[in-house]
Amino acid sequence: MRLSELGEADFLRELGARFTDHPDVPIGIGDDAAAIRMPDGESVLVTVDSLVEGTHFLPSTTPPRFVGRKSVAVSASDIAAMGGRARAAVMSLIAPPEIELASVWEVIDGAAEKCEELGMALVGGNMARSPAGLIVDVTVLGHTVDGRTLKRRGAAVGESSYVSGTLGRSACGLKLLQAGATLSASNGLVAPAHLRSGPLELAPECIRAHLDPEPRLALGVELSARELATACIDLSDGLSIDLVRLCEASGVGARIHESFLPLAPGLVAWEREWERDPVELGLNGGEDYELLFTSTPPLGGGQEAIASVVGVPLTLIGEVVAREPGAPVVSWVRDDGSVEPLETTGWDHFTRE
Amino acid sequence: MRLSELGEADFLRELGARFTDHPDVPIGIGDDAAAIRMPDGESVLVTVDSLVEGTHFLPSTTPPRFVGRKSVAVSASDIAAMGGRARAAVMSLIAPPEIELASVWEVIDGAAEKCEELGMALVGGNMARSPAGLIVDVTVLGHTVDGRTLKRRGAAVGESSYVSGTLGRSACGLKLLQAGATLSASNGLVAPAHLRSGPLELAPECIRAHLDPEPRLALGVELSARELATACIDLSDGLSIDLVRLCEASGVGARIHESFLPLAPGLVAWEREWERDPVELGLNGGEDYELLFTSTPPLGGGQEAIASVVGVPLTLIGEVVAREPGAPVVSWVRDDGSVEPLETTGWDHFTRE
Numbered sequence: 001m002r003l004s005e006l007g008e009a010d011f012l013r014e015l016g017a018r019f020t021d022h023p024d025v026p027i028g029i030g031d032d033a034a035a036i037r038m039p040d041g042e043s044v045l046v047t048v049d050s051l052v053e054g055t056h057f058l059p060s061t062t063p064p065r066f067v068g069r070k071s072v073a074v075s076a077s078d079i080a081a082m083g084g085r086a087r088a089a090v091m092s093l094i095a096p097p098e099i100e101l102a103s104v105w106e107v108i109d110g111a112a113e114k115c116e117e118l119g120m121a122l123v124g125g126n127m128a129r130s131p132a133g134l135i136v137d138v139t140v141l142g143h144t145v146d147g148r149t150l151k152r153r154g155a156a157v158g159e160s161s162y163v164s165g166t167l168g169r170s171a172c173g174l175k176l177l178q179a180g181a182t183l184s185a186s187n188g189l190v191a192p193a194h195l196r197s198g199p200l201e202l203a204p205e206c207i208r209a210h211l212d213p214e215p216r217l218a219l220g221v222e223l224s225a226r227e228l229a230t231a232c233i234d235l236s237d238g239l240s241i242d243l244v245r246l247c248e249a250s251g252v253g254a255r256i257h258e259s260f261l262p263l264a265p266g267l268v269a270w271e272r273e274w275e276r277d278p279v280e281l282g283l284n285g286g287e288d289y290e291l292l293f294t295s296t297p298p299l300g301g302g303q304e305a306i307a308s309v310v311g312v313p314l315t316l317i318g319e320v321v322a323r324e325p326g327a328p329v330v331s332w333v334r335d336d337g338s339v340e341p342l343e344t345t346g347w348d349h350f351t352r353e
Numbered sequence: 354m355r356l357s358e359l360g361e362a363d364f365l366r367e368l369g370a371r372f373t374d375h376p377d378v379p380i381g382i383g384d385d386a387a388a389i390r391m392p393d394g395e396s397v398l399v400t401v402d403s404l405v406e407g408t409h410f411l412p413s414t415t416p417p418r419f420v421g422r423k424s425v426a427v428s429a430s431d432i433a434a435m436g437g438r439a440r441a442a443v444m445s446l447i448a449p450p451e452i453e454l455a456s457v458w459e460v461i462d463g464a465a466e467k468c469e470e471l472g473m474a475l476v477g478g479n480m481a482r483s484p485a486g487l488i489v490d491v492t493v494l495g496h497t498v499d500g501r502t503l504k505r506r507g508a509a510v511g512e513s514s515y516v517s518g519t520l521g522r523s524a525c526g527l528k529l530l531q532a533g534a535t536l537s538a539s540n541g542l543v544a545p546a547h548l549r550s551g552p553l554e555l556a557p558e559c560i561r562a563h564l565d566p567e568p569r570l571a572l573g574v575e576l577s578a579r580e581l582a583t584a585c586i587d588l589s590d591g592l593s594i595d596l597v598r599l600c601e602a603s604g605v606g607a608r609i610h611e612s613f614l615p616l617a618p619g620l621v622a623w624e625r626e627w628e629r630d631p632v633e634l635g636l637n638g639g640e641d642y643e644l645l646f647t648s649t650p651p652l653g654g655g656q657e658a659i660a661s662v663v664g665v666p667l668t669l670i671g672e673v674v675a676r677e678p679g680a681p682v683v684s685w686v687r688d689d690g691s692v693e694p695l696e697t698t699g700w701d702h703f704t705r706e
Binding site: 009026034037041043047052054078090131137139249 | 402447
């Protein structure tokens with residue numbers, strides 16, 4: 001059945017019936033606005049992100065359930081980058097009338113499921129007719145913890161920079177999806193013949209990282225509570241461009257070391273299989289949704305302590321340096337010892353063809 | 354200049370520079386999320402609404418500044434319907450790369466301007482590439498006042514129903530725009546020859562109501578503070594459908610009286626000019642963004658008292674009745690005394706061609 005056959009009124013009636021009450025949500029889906037209780041004394045954090053068919057995903061590579069899950073995750077990642085707790089989401093779903101109703105439910109169920117995993121409630125939304133393709137906009141509300149926030153601004157010369165997890169898993173997963181690989185319903189890899197000579201055992205993790213990213217909410221809260229990060233951003237568009245954003249907000253420069261970069265094993269293995277340099281996607285791949293932050297003094301033992309609490313490794317990747325007029329914002333020390341300006345070839349929505 | 358010629362990075366840099374600090378917004382545009390201070394003890398209210406080119410507006414009838422202003426107003430109207438105070442907005446702007454940069458600024462400036470008029474701050478947003486046309490999603494955050502909310506649920510048999518303002522101004526304005534009328538930069542009417550025999554003096558108010566609706570925030574707060582409304586909804590899709598929504602949430606029926614309906618003078622005059630019955634658009638026109646609410650006991654003197662405080666008239670339109678199985682949710686008493694089921698022909702995004 002298509003959405004146009006059911007109609008908006010019946011759809012919304014069924015939607016309301018699917019959602020149950022939630023503590024701290026006195027008014028949920030079905031009224032003009034939702035009401036959410038936040039802890040007294042904390043500021044509300046709010047962020048919005050979009051997934052646009054054709055720009056952010058293709059129906060051929062991203063099943064609708066993952067569109068829903070990912071739409072929540074990418075917005076929640078911005079709350080993680082602020083060191084906040086994510087609490088609630090509202091979804092604007094702009095869909096073509098001919099969309100299969102089952103796909104719409106998959107998107108909504110995926111979003112609700114991801115909200116629940118992250119301790120959030122899906123509290124409301126809006127539906128409208130799309131002229132072309134599916135567009136999902138998710139606004140996530142969170143709050144500060146003990147009044148603290150992590151900002152992009154705050155990095156100072158002499159500090160160290162770190163990233164959580166690994167780099168390039170998502171970009172490698174996207175390449176695998178585009179090459180025809182998929183995950184079955186039971187999460188098993190389905191690979192076409194031309195990929196079968198590659199390191200298949202490393203493929204599912206990369207594909208999952210692309211389809212179903214995990215925002216680093218616990219890490220953000222830990223970094224904020226321990227006052228360990230002087231500045232923080234999440235890696236949505238690629239380390240090269242997101243590091244520039246953090247530096248520009250802080251008025252500093254940065255130097256990173258090629259040999260320090262925690263490239264994902266899957267990325268390294270598959271890029272070698274494809275005879276490409278894995279560093280390129282590790283720097284520019286985007287959608288890793290790891291946290292990039294600066295710290296003073298160097299984390300040292302704190303690094304392992306946090307990693308053990310939040311279950312994600314932290315890796316020193318470089319230093320914060322003074323911003324010299326005319327010099328590149330970020331430079332990198334190559335494996336051969338040479339120092340080069342770092343090109344920022346991350347995603348630009350409007351100039352990239 | 355087109356958006357694609359400037360690029361995302363430079364656009365966002367210029368955007369950040371345009372926005373100044375705002376009290377109660379410790380972190381505004383330019384970080385991963387915005388932070389907003391809300392009063393302790395109040396719940397946060399959140400709602401999202403979309404304006405989609407081709408569905409909600411046409412570039413030929415709605416200048417980009419009004420797309421921005423209206424996108425804020427329609428979401429704020431949902432906060433008004435909850436009796437809340439609107440405080441902040443985030444905007445998701447999904448634009449085709451070839452859009453004129455000047456149009457993008459008009460949308461953003463219009464939104465920021467409307468936020469300021471309503472005592473809100475535009476605190477953040479997101480931009481993405483659209484495959485077809487401009488899409489503006491605005492999430493508005495507000496908060497309860499003294500812990501109170503107006504809900505759709507709560508109307509009881511024997512109560513009276515009221516609407517604020519007039520009905521059908523916006524629908525009449527849309528017809529005038531579609532017929533080729535426009536407002537000049539100085540708000541003067543520009544009408545093509547075939548409209549010039551009509552009641553031109555009543556046209557600008559209707560066109561303005563369509564392009565630049567005013568959410569009834571002060572009225573919502575007054576109704577809530579005085580505990581005068583037992584249920585409330587804003588008129589976004591038309592009285593006929595929005596009254597059904599209120600009734601369904603409350604588990605009641607309603608009867609309204611044709612002779613009581615506060616049809617906008619412009620609607621009445623122009624529909625007569627066009628030899629149409631003005632009641633049809635008054636009931637089903639949509640986009641009036643007035644408040645529809647129920648009250649017990651009848652407002653009486655309170656009606657004038659509130660009207661004088663908030664500067665908008667309130668009109669008794671009918672009664673809340675028991676919902677009879679098999680009977681229509683809403684019936685109406687025609688001018689000739691006959692009672693008929695009220696057809697709900699308001700907007701459905703997915704079945705309407």
